[in-house]
Ligand SMILES: [Fe+2]
């Protein structure tokens with residue numbers, strides 16, 4: 001029987017905050033760096049519709065959950081709904097700053113349409129794969145001391161808030177998956193989630209990279225001037241994708257669970273920063 005490593009005393013706390021409403025977003029809001037800004041804008045462009053898919057794919061297996069997991073699913077829903085709302089607002093401000101994110105949304109909608117053609121359990125497998133990415137990126141955002149250096153306070157606060165809630169609920173989709181597939185064999189469960197992870201990873205890396213390239217094109221940055229610094233940004237330094245490689249590989253271990261890495265100390269550190277009104 002597959003084992004959940006979710007801590008017994010874990011608290012999933014929807015914070016429902018609002019960020020920087022009505023404030024103009026500088027075009028290159030990430031430290032005046034167009035490549036870094038493009039990476040984060042390309043991520044944010046996918047969040048409202050992506051998080052809606054996560055909510056839907058987890059909730060349709062809520063009937064498989066015990067009372068505790070059902071409560072966690074409700075907290076997960078509240079957190080993801082607030083993330084979608086805040087990133088919708090953020091994306092509107094990126095558009096006001098001059099970006100057209102419609103081409104990125106069109107590609108995402110094509111991906112989501114393909115997902116809807118599959119049985120619901122595949123959408124749940126997609127979700128555990130993408131939630132693993134989110135947990136890895138969130139850990140990076142919170143653990144790196146100089147993450148969001150040179151970013152306006154309220155914008156950094158949005159990304160840090162999102163990151164902390166992603167860590168908090170990183171086991172919910174996975175535990176739902178374990179409950180929904182409890183009648184499967186271990187091997188079948190491992191095979192399906194591993195195959196889905198490989199597929200999702202290919203699509204994710206390709207789509208986010210080309211999404212960033214499209215936004216850079218809108219900045220008038222093309223060819224080697226776009227690709228060189230962008231690939232260095234993702235795979236060199238700070239290397240969001242490079243740093244993700246090792247934690248990504250852990251997903252393929254038989255018996256993997258997101259809470260085998262207990263990184264709640266990052267949540268504690270965030271709470272201290274909030275108390276000091278630093279984020
Ligand atoms: Fe989220």
Ligand SMILES: [Fe+2]
Nearest residue numbers: 080131134166
């Ligand atoms: Fe999430």
